[in-house]
Structures are given as structure tokens and as C-alpha cells.
Amino acid sequence: MLITQLKIDGLRNLKQCSVSFDPIRKVSLFIGNNGAGKTSVLEAIHCLATGNSFRSSSLKHLIAQGVDAYTIFSKSYLSHSDSDLAIGVTKNKDGKGEARLNGEKIKSQETISSLLPVIVLEPGSFDLVIGSPEYRRRFMDWGVFHVKHEFWSLASRFKKAAKQRNALLRSHAAPSLIRTFTRQLVNLADSMSEARLEYFGALKDEFERVVAQLTDLENVEIRYNRGWSKEVDYADYLDANLEKDLEAGYTRYGPHRADLIIRVNGLPVKEVLSRGQLKLLVCALVLAQCRLFERHGNNETLLLLDDLPSELDEEHRNKVLQQLIAMGRQVFMTSVDLGGFSRTILEQTQVFHVKQGKITASTD
Numbered sequence: 446m447l448i449t450q451l452k453i454d455g456l457r458n459l460k461q462c463s464v465s466f467d468p469i470r471k472v473s474l475f476i477g478n479n480g481a482g483k484t485s486v487l488e489a490i491h492c493l494a495t496g497n498s499f500r501s502s503s504l505k506h507l508i509a510q511g512v513d514a515y516t517i518f519s520k521s522y523l524s525h526s527d528s529d530l531a532i533g534v535t536k537n538k539d540g541k542g543e544a545r546l547n548g549e550k551i552k553s554q555e556t557i558s559s560l561l562p563v564i565v566l567e568p569g570s571f572d573l574v575i576g577s578p579e580y581r582r583r584f585m586d587w588g589v590f591h592v593k594h595e596f597w598s599l600a601s602r603f604k605k606a607a608k609q610r611n612a613l614l615r616s617h618a619a620p621s622l623i624r625t626f627t628r629q630l631v632n633l634a635d636s637m638s639e640a641r642l643e644y645f646g647a648l649k650d651e652f653e654r655v656v657a658q659l660t661d662l663e664n665v666e667i668r669y670n671r672g673w674s675k676e677v678d679y680a681d682y683l684d685a686n687l688e689k690d691l692e693a694g695y696t697r698y699g700p701h702r703a704d705l706i707i708r709v710n711g712l713p714v715k716e717v718l719s720r721g722q723l724k725l726l727v728c729a730l731v732l733a734q735c736r737l738f739e740r741h742g743n744n745e746t747l748l749l750l751d752d753l754p755s756e757l758d759e760e761h762r763n764k765v766l767q768q769l770i771a772m773g774r775q776v777f778m779t780s781v782d783l784g785g786f787s788r789t790i791l792e793q794t795q796v797f798h799v800k801q802g803k804i805t806a807s808t809d
């Protein structure tokens with residue numbers, strides 16, 4: 446899928462913007478001064494694809510001041526069926542809205558998300574390597590979902606079951622009742638962990654390959670921690686730890702505590718690597734995930750790169766972009782200017798100027 450047209454209205458400072466994209470040059474670069482609205486363009490594509498922004502959970506702040514709702518519309522070209530697909534969403538400050546696919550109302554965001562897989566690399570993506578495990582879980586689960594769509598419902602059923610067990614733990618319910626609920630939780634936890642582990646095996650191989658291509662780092666290791674002790678079944682683990690969970694008032698371990706651990710020479714990366722090296726590891730994770738999507742027949746992943754140039758020297762910046770271009774993905778990225786992009790990259794790039802919330806295609 447290739448987005449050929451994008452219309453945004455009422456999101457941050459973007460008003461009545463309409464842009465067309467060249468189907469040949471798949472990299473679109475939005476340049477402009479600070480506060481011009483470049484990141485907001487990427488945010489709009491993210492909202493369309495996922496229903497959420499990547500930088501704010503507050504709709505009140507995302508929707509432009511003085512208006513009630515945002516509207517985002519895209520037209521995409523589907524090469525496999527040689528047809529166009531129109532996706533439109535609108536959302537108001539209460540989170541209510543409407544989504545349409547080729548004009549037909551649809552109920553679930555999941556339908557759009559599976560059609561429009563999107564991967565973001567933005568300044569907050571550093572959290573993938575230095576932030577709390579939640580970021581890495583979200584990253585991994587997004588990957589699992591795109592190769593196994595049923596994972597979405599599995600994860601939400603697990604969340605619900607864990608919530609029920611926690612309520613029983615907090616109310617000091619009878620252990621026999623807690624055990625009855627635990628059985629369902631265990632089945633869901635096992636299925637989730639199995640899906641994650643399978644995905645992780647493939648991610649690890651790709652990640653190590655990309656790290657070798659992008660960096661000079663040696664002995665970079667990535668491990669998957671499923672969220673509870675390696676040696677024991679989840680059922681036995683929960684049973685043995687029931688007293689402690691009752692004391693805590695919640696299920697302390699399980700898939701909700703899973704993590705990806707990245708180390709270099711056996712040391713935590715955040716303690717020993719520079720900002721640029723950390724960013725390259727983030728890029729490697731993103732590229733690895735993209736390659737996996739591709740391997741699973743999903744060649745449609747869109748990449749949103751917000752301020753890729755920052756922290757990367759010219760050589761590494763262009764290396765990352767070359768890898769992305771070689772994958773044939775549609776890329777939307779931002780930068781304050783054109784400095785530091787190689788001529789080869791710029792030849793394959795469509796440049797747009799963003800100024801005070803208005804977008805115009807460069808005529809140079």
C-alpha cells in the first residue's frame with residue numbers, strides 16, 4: 446500500500462492541508478522551522494493508522510485549538526489489486542468519532558491498523574533502549590500483532606483476566622476462587638508468551654544482522670525475558686507465589702512484566718553507549734521489525750521518522766536511510782533543513798515545506 450494523498454484538518458496547527466505523494470519517490474521529507482507543524486504531519490498519519498498519537502495521549506491537546514474534532518483522510522494505491530483505498534477518520538475531544546473505508550463506516554480501528562502498519566522512530570523512541578520495559582513490550586507486541594493478528598485480542602483478554610485476578614487478590618478472596626480464575630489467566634499467558642517467543646527468535650536474528658550493518662559495535666546481545674522465572678510453568682509459579690501476590694494485592698509476575706534486554710559486552714547499553722550509538726540501536730530494532738513484517742508478506746509498512754538527523758552523524762544517517770530505501774518502504778520523515786542528506790538520498794526524496802501549519806511541495 447502506498448499513500449498517494451493525505452488530507453489533514455484540525456490536528457494541532459494543521460488546517461485544511463492536502464498533499465499528494467509521488468508513487469515513485471517513496472521517501473517524503475517535511476522540512477521547516479521549529480514549531481512549523483512537521484511532527485504534526487507524522488502524528489496525523491499515526492493517528493490514522495493506529496487511532497493514537499505517538500507523543501500525546503491527550504486528545505484535548507492534539508485537536509487544534511478552537512475546533513471540535515480532527516479529520517484525516519488518505520488515499521492509497523494497492524499494487525496487488527491495482528486499486529485505490531480511501532481511509533477517513535474523524536475524532537472529537539471525547540474520543541468519539543467515525544472511521545470509514547472506501548466510504549463504508551467501520552466499527553474497529555483494528556481493521557485500519559492491519560491495513561496500514563506503521564512504525565515510528567521519534568525522539569521518544571530512545572525509550573526503546575533506555576526507558577521502562579513497557580516501551581519494549583509495546584514495540585514487541587506491535588510486531589507480534591502484525592504477524593499474528595489474533596494476538597491483539599489475546600493480549601486484551603489476558604489484561605482483563607489479570608484485572609479480575611487482581612481484584613480477587615485485593616479483596617482477599619478464598620484461594621480456591623482465585624485458583625479458578627488463575628487457570629484462565631495461565632492459558633492466556635502461555636499463548637501470549639509462545640507468540641512473543643516465536644516472534645522474538647526472528648527479531649533477534651534480524652536485529653543482530655542490522656546492528657552489524659549499521660554500527661561498529663561488537664558483542665551486542667538481545668534477550669527476551671518472558672516476565673517470570675525461566676524454569677517454572679506459569680501455573681506452578683502463580684501457585685507457589687499466591688501468598689506474596691495476596692500481600693501485594695496484584696499479580697506481580699507474568700507476561701505483563703516481559704522485557705527485551707539489550708546488552709553490549711555484557712553491560713546495560715544505557716550505561717555505556719553514546720546517544721548516537723543508542724539511536725543506532727533503536728534504528729536497528731525498527732529496521733529489524735520492518736524486515737520481519739516483509740518476511741511475513743507484509744510489504745506495506747509505513748515508516749515515520751521524526752527528526753532522524755539529530756544525534757546521528759552524516760555517515761550513519763545516510764546508512765540508515767539507504768537501508769530503508771533498499772527495503773522499498775514508504776517513508777515520511779522530518780528535518781529542519783536539507784543539510785547532511787546525501788545527494789543519492791535526496792534524488793530519491795520528495796521534499797515538502799511546512800510553514801505555519803501549511804504544507805507545500807518543493808518545486809526545486
Ligand SMILES: Nc1ncnc2c1ncn2[C@@H]1O[C@H](COP(=O)(O)OP(=O)(O)OP(=O)(O)O)[C@@H](O)[C@H]1O
Nearest residue numbers: 457458479480481482483484485506507508509510
Ligand atoms: N492543539 C493545538 N492547536 C493549535 N496549535 C497547536 C496545538 N498543539 C500544538 N500546536 C502548535 O502546533 C505546532 C506543532 O508543531 P510541531 O511539533 O508539529 O512542529 P515541528 O515543525 O515538528 O517543530 P520542531 O522542529 O520544533 O520539532 C507548534 O507551533 C505548536 O505550538
